[in-house]
Amino acid sequence: MLDVLGNLERTHTCGELRETHVGQQVVLMGWVAKKRDFGVLTFIDLRDREGVTQVVLSEEDKGEAHAKAKGLRGEFVIAVKGEVVEREGTHNAKLATGGIEVHASEILILNDAKVPPFQLEVAGSENLADESTRLKYRYLDLRRPQLQHNIRMRAKAVAAIREYFDKRDFIEIETPILLKSTPEGARDFIVPSRIHSGKFFALPQSPQILKQLTMISGFDKYYQIARCFRDEDLRADRQPEFTQLDMEMSFPNRETIYREIQGMFNHVLRLIDVELPAEWPRLTHAEAMRRYGSDKPDLRFEMELQDLSDNLRDTDFAPFADTLSGGGEIKCIVAKGKADYSRKQTDDLQEYVKRYGAGALAWIKVGDETTSSLLKVLGEKKIAELVSASAAEAGDIVLIVAGRKSVVAASLGALRNEIARRENLIDRTKYACLIVTEFPMFEHDEESDTYVAAHHPFTSPMDEDLELFKTAVNDPSQHHLLGQVRAKAYDAVINGYECAGGSIRIHQKDIQALNFKALGLSSEMARERFGFFLDALEYGTPPHGGFAAGIERTCMILCGTENIRDVMAFPKTASAQDLMMDSPGEVDTSQLNELSIKIAN
RNA sequence: GGAGUCGUAGUUCAGUUGGUUAGAACGCCAGCCUGUCACGUUGGAGGUCGCGGGUUCGAGUCCCGUCGGCUCCGCCA
Numbered sequence A: 001m002l003d004v005l006g007n008l009e010r011t012h013t014c015g016e017l018r019e020t021h022v023g024q025q026v027v028l029m030g031w032v033a034k035k036r037d038f039g040v041l042t043f044i045d046l047r048d049r050e051g052v053t054q055v056v057l058s059e060e061d062k063g064e065a066h067a068k069a070k071g072l073r074g075e076f077v078i079a080v081k082g083e084v085v086e087r088e089g090t091h092n093a094k095l096a097t098g099g100i101e102v103h104a105s106e107i108l109i110l111n112d113a114k115v116p117p118f119q120l121e122v123a124g125s126e127n128l129a130d131e132s133t134r135l136k137y138r139y140l141d142l143r144r145p146q147l148q149h150n151i152r153m154r155a156k157a158v159a160a161i162r163e164y165f166d167k168r169d170f171i172e173i174e175t176p177i178l179l180k181s182t183p184e185g186a187r188d189f190i191v192p193s194r195i196h197s198g199k200f201f202a203l204p205q206s207p208q209i210l211k212q213l214t215m216i217s218g219f220d221k222y223y224q225i226a227r228c229f230r231d232e233d234l235r236a237d238r239q240p241e242f243t244q245l246d247m248e249m250s251f252p253n254r255e256t257i258y259r260e261i262q263g264m265f266n267h268v269l270r271l272i273d274v275e276l277p278a279e280w281p282r283l284t285h286a287e288a289m290r291r292y293g294s295d296k297p298d299l300r301f302e303m304e305l306q307d308l309s310d311n312l313r314d315t316d317f318a319p320f321a322d323t324l325s326g327g328g329e330i331k332c333i334v335a336k337g338k339a340d341y342s343r344k345q346t347d348d349l350q351e352y353v354k355r356y357g358a359g360a361l362a363w364i365k366v367g368d369e370t371t372s373s374l375l376k377v378l379g380e381k382k383i384a385e386l387v388s389a390s391a392a393e394a395g396d397i398v399l400i401v402a403g404r405k406s407v408v409a410a411s412l413g414a415l416r417n418e419i420a421r422r423e424n425l426i427d428r429t430k431y432a433c434l435i436v437t438e439f440p441m442f443e444h445d446e447e448s449d450t451y452v453a454a455h456h457p458f459t460s461p462m463d464e465d466l467e468l469f470k471t472a473v474n475d476p477s478q479h480h481l482l483g484q485v486r487a488k489a490y491d492a493v494i495n496g497y498e499c500a501g502g503s504i505r506i507h508q509k510d511i512q513a514l515n516f517k518a519l520g521l522s523s524e525m526a527r528e529r530f531g532f533f534l535d536a537l538e539y540g541t542p543p544h545g546g547f548a549a550g551i552e553r554t555c556m557i558l559c560g561t562e563n564i565r566d567v568m569a570f571p572k573t574a575s576a577q578d579l580m581m582d583s584p585g586e587v588d589t590s591q592l593n594e595l596s597i598k599i600a601n
Numbered sequence B: 001g002g003a004g005u006c007g008u009a010g011u012u013c014a015g016u017u018g019g020u021u022a023g024a025a026c027g028c029c030a031g032c033c034u035g036u037c038a039c040g041u042u043g044g045a046g047g048u049c050g051c052g053g054g055u056u057c058g059a060g061u062c063c064c065g066u067c068g069g070c071u072c073c074g075c076c077a
Helices: A063-069 A131-136 A145-167 A208-216 A254-272 A285-292 A318-325 A343-354 A375-389 A405-422 A463-474 A476-484 A509-518 A523-537 A551-559 A589-594
Strands: A025-037 A041-048 A051-058 A077-086 A100-111 A190-192 A200-202 A221-229 A241-250 A282-284 A329-335 A362-365 A397-403 A433-437 A442-445 A450-453 A489-494 A497-504 A544-550
Touching (some): A041 A077, A051 A063, A051 A077, A063 A100, A145 A551, A208 A221, A208 A544, A241 A254, A254 A497, A318 A329, A343 A397, A343 A405, A375 A397, A397 A405, A463 A476, A509 A523
Antiparallel strands (some): A041 A051, A221 A241, A362 A397, A433 A489, A442 A450
């Protein structure tokens, strides 16, 4: 039989009591984490979000309460009235409350509980139940102290962000969730309109245009903790709905924005007692790609990419010669002390880089006797030259990829991270931040042979590249120059994660028109899609720019996890389903009828 | 859309070359136990080996398909 709570109030949490409370009468409420029954003596570990307190019941002392405790099981919800007693000779150093225990005089069973489908408390996080089971019972998984900590850290991070921007006179402005679909960028989640049959809203991929409009409206400094939606496939750090810190300012230059990026992240990282440099290191996009093969390099370790192209120009080894004559390059990384990699291991790494389009992975193992997969085709002398060019030392392995520049960067950049992970080269106490600047304005799309916006179509070109930009757009024969135009676009990177990105926007309608033309959008099409925005640009738009930071990725860094599901209360699976709610689900035919929607198959 | 990997008791896993009745630990149930905190101890219950098909005298094991979890490529202005 369950008890009623009545007027009882708890006096303390389960993480609160210390030796200083000894002698006090207290009331605790929480979940039974563990029961240890000794017949006439019973111990209960009582858990709430703040911690665990040991409760003791003895038959000798309070027979009624002790008898009631017999019926307790894991996850029952109880209230305990009792006295705080110092533990004599049985302190438990593993518990914050381990110096005391509560001798119960009365127990109320507030609710019972079924046996959980998996064990909440297991020694070591390695033996956790299968994630699909835990996702189905997410509310139980969330009871685990680790997830409790992560979700609370997220709340603290969001609070710190608000604190930062409020103090600096930014205005928090909410923008609509029901917007209009624009075909660029990610796939939209669309929402049918009942009132306007056959028409649809779209959920925001980000509040981009709206935040720019707040600048045109004269708010000067805007921010928002904004939910965003992108109907794309998931990754360990990507969910279809996620949260961004979105900010925008009027009259900034790039340094103005960098100051806010640095200031905000530095403020947030102090939550975990990490002090990032006031001025973050900078790398241009081109340099990041050249040295690390990535636009979000992890700078917690070295192992930079090195170019061997010049050393191999004279080779007649066809894969290399063809690569170089075709405008490709040959680069390497040096894994220190890994000359003992076995054939299996190098084969394994080759399979790894092939995912990124690399044809093969060549290697040189440097030692008393230097060996190489290229020895037969290049000869000892050339191998020695490559070793010296890569500055590899005895005991090192040189790993070489040849191919198109984009493939070499992608494969060696990924290999660099993979080796660091396998060989534990990453110092987990280190936090390496940087700002990557001067992103290219356009990316070439191989399939359609067109140029698409690398960031988004409102990004301003760099002043230095403005003439180049105009030439490339207006002279069809010079269209390929678009690939060389740099934008006032930047990313903030921490520990290899793209935590924020932004740009200075276009505020003049002529340049905006030019950009739409570059992207292959006729003025009619541009007007149809963004007419309201083009109109707005004509009424005195201030220069403006900003950035958006991924709340989840930032929290992943704060919590030291590599999985976005660890920092979201109710995440979805890799196939974008919610196993707890079983969503997405079907809807009633009457609902569809009301929306004039028919399912095609 | 593609690739890899995993799927055996409530949970985590083992399961030999295809061969008797599919095991262990934890959890669960019942008993004993006055200082445990991974309590101990005695006994017990618990299995559509993800699902479907095939090969075979015989399939958890081999083959084909399929579903689901995770990771990656494509995708993510």
